[in-house]
Amino acid sequence: MTLRWYGPGYDTVALKDIKQIPGIQGVVTSLMGKLPGEVWTDADIAEIKAAASAEGFEILVFESINISDDIKIGTEKRDEHIANYIKSLEAAGKAGIKTICYNFMPVFDWTRSDLWREREDGSFTLAYNQEVIDQIDVADFRTSMEKMADGHLLPGWEPGRLDRIRELFAAYEDVTEEILFQNLVYFLNAIKDVCLKYDIKMAIHPDDPAWPIFGLPRIITDKEQIVRLLTTVDSPHNNLTFCSGSLGTNPKNDMVGIIHAAKGRIPFAHLRNVRHNSEGDFEESAHLSRDGSIDMFAIIKAFHDTGFDGVYRPDHGRMIWGEKALPGYGLYDRALGAAYIEGIWEALEKAGK
Ligand SMILES: [Mn+2]
Numbered sequence: 107m108t109l110r111w112y113g114p115g116y117d118t119v120a121l122k123d124i125k126q127i128p129g130i131q132g133v134v135t136s137l138m139g140k141l142p143g144e145v146w147t148d149a150d151i152a153e154i155k156a157a158a159s160a161e162g163f164e165i166l167v168f169e170s171i172n173i174s175d176d177i178k179i180g181t182e183k184r185d186e187h188i189a190n191y192i193k194s195l196e197a198a199g200k201a202g203i204k205t206i207c208y209n210f211m212p213v214f215d216w217t218r219s220d221l222w223r224e225r226e227d228g229s230f231t232l233a234y235n236q237e238v239i240d241q242i243d244v245a246d247f248r249t250s251m252e253k254m255a256d257g258h259l260l261p262g263w264e265p266g267r268l269d270r271i272r273e274l275f276a277a278y279e280d281v282t283e284e285i286l287f288q289n290l291v292y293f294l295n296a297i298k299d300v301c302l303k304y305d306i307k308m309a310i311h312p313d314d315p316a317w318p319i320f321g322l323p324r325i326i327t328d329k330e331q332i333v334r335l336l337t338t339v340d341s342p343h344n345n346l347t348f349c350s351g352s353l354g355t356n357p358k359n360d361m362v363g364i365i366h367a368a369k370g371r372i373p374f375a376h377l378r379n380v381r382h383n384s385e386g387d388f389e390e391s392a393h394l395s396r397d398g399s400i401d402m403f404a405i406i407k408a409f410h411d412t413g414f415d416g417v418y419r420p421d422h423g424r425m426i427w428g429e430k431a432l433p434g435y436g437l438y439d440r441a442l443g444a445a446y447i448e449g450i451w452e453a454l455e456k457a458g459k
Contacts, residue, residue: 107444108419109165110134110435114157118431121161124298127441133158134207134374134419143174143187146194151201160297166417167374168198169207170311171349172262173293176214179277180289188296188402195297196207199304201390205346205373205417209311210290212322213274214247215262216314216352221254221433223389230425232434234315234355236386244320245271255433275320283323288336291324294339301343307373309345310335314352315388316397327356327365336371349376351390351421354400357382361400365408372414377402377447378421390422393443403450410454422445 107148109124111117111133124130134321135158137150158165171194176183209215219242223233242250251263281289294308303306316327325331334347346368353359365372379398381391391398409418423439425431 107448108132108134108417109440109444110169110419111158111163112432112435113154114137119435119437121158121163123437124163124180125161127444129444132164132417134167134169134417135165136169136171140172141174142172143157143176143183143190145190146171146197148197148200151197151203155201167205167207167309168203169374170262170370171195171198171206171208173208173210175213175274177293178210178289179281179284180292180390181277183336183342184289184292187340188293191293192297192300193237194379195300195304195306199300199306204305205307205309207309207311207374209262209313210286211324212278212286212311213244213271214320214322214369217319218251219364221251225389225424229439231390232422233389237424239319244275247271260433275322278322281323283325286323287325290335291338294344298339298341298343302341305339306343307345308343309347309372309374311347311376311418312349312352314349315355316353317356328359329367332364333367336368344345344418345371345373347373347374347376349378349421350400350402350405351376351380355388357399362404363458365405365412365414369412372409373416375409375414375418377405377418378423378443390424392439393420393446402446406447406450407454410451410458418447420447 108130109130113135115203116138137146155165173185176187202319218232219235219238222230224230280455310326312326313324318324350361353361379391379393379400379402380388381398382388395402422434423436423443425436425440428437429438
């Protein structure tokens with residue numbers, strides 16, 4: 107059990123507070139100051155490792171070393187960016203980081219229409235409404251996300267990269283789902299040697315939400331696509347980050363089926379719940395099954411049944427008890443989520459004996 111922690115200067119939650127959540131055995135982090143395509147050096151990684159270990163924490167996963175749009179589009183800069191990515195993987199491997207979470211979503215990372223939707227109980231949460239998204243001018247979208255983020259740097263929404271939004275959209279014009287998939291395969295094959303050398307597991311995060319938005323292709327949204335990727339690059343370095351919240355945005359996704367189909371290829375899992383309010387509208391609920399639309403027990407049981415021995419973490423939480431934090435990443439609700447997940451796991455362990 108881990109918690110995501112953004113590092114000094116980026117996270118509102120302190121490691122000393124994370125330490126008081128029972129059961130947390132490590133952290134998942136990233137170098138927030140880096141743009142996709144840039145190299146992570148040994149010194150960069152040593153610095154964040156030192157910050158974590160000062161409070162007794164090991165870094166168990168890098169989430170994420172982001173992939174540049176040049177790699178996703180397949181531009182002439184692709185090979186240079188992949189060479190840089192390999193250098194970052196070398197540095198991670200030498201530092202003993204074995205799991206790298208990444209995604210292959212064009213232009214925008216995870217997307218919400220509201221970062222502060224008030225719920226019936228007075229808590230605030232991240233929400234998505236398709237009609238609102240459909241009315242957004244993409245050129246203004248980053249500004250509106252930043253405004254909602256209230257001064258916090260959103261992971262995947264780094265300034266700089268999205269300054270040339272219209273250019274980026276134009277660059278994706280001819281990128282079909284199949285081309286994007288082939289570019290992902292090209293990337294995975296290109297980094298295979300360095301991953302095998304250091305026993306690094308690349309773990310792709312599903313697209314969030316799990317359908318194409320703004321006319322951009324999305325290719326990791328359901329079981330069929332996940333199985334296709336795992337079998338096309340059938341290598342121990344090619345794996346899945348299972349995210350119940352992202353896959354669960356589509357009520358049709360069979361998440362227990364995905365966990366079984368990807369057995370042995372899920373080194374990292376994000377566990378959270380969503381509530382479907384109506385077609386195209388969902389919000390992130392508390393972790394409990396009864397608060398959302400996902401059967402969290404069934405998911406955790408599927409991990410237990412398949413012998414999961416990777417790293418998991420409670421994913422986003424609501425903002426409760428007046429907390430002001432990075433949207434989705436407050437301390438309190440994620441701590442409740444961690445305790446809930448640990449409770450289910452302990453019950454499964456003991457019931458099985
Ligand atoms: Mn996730």
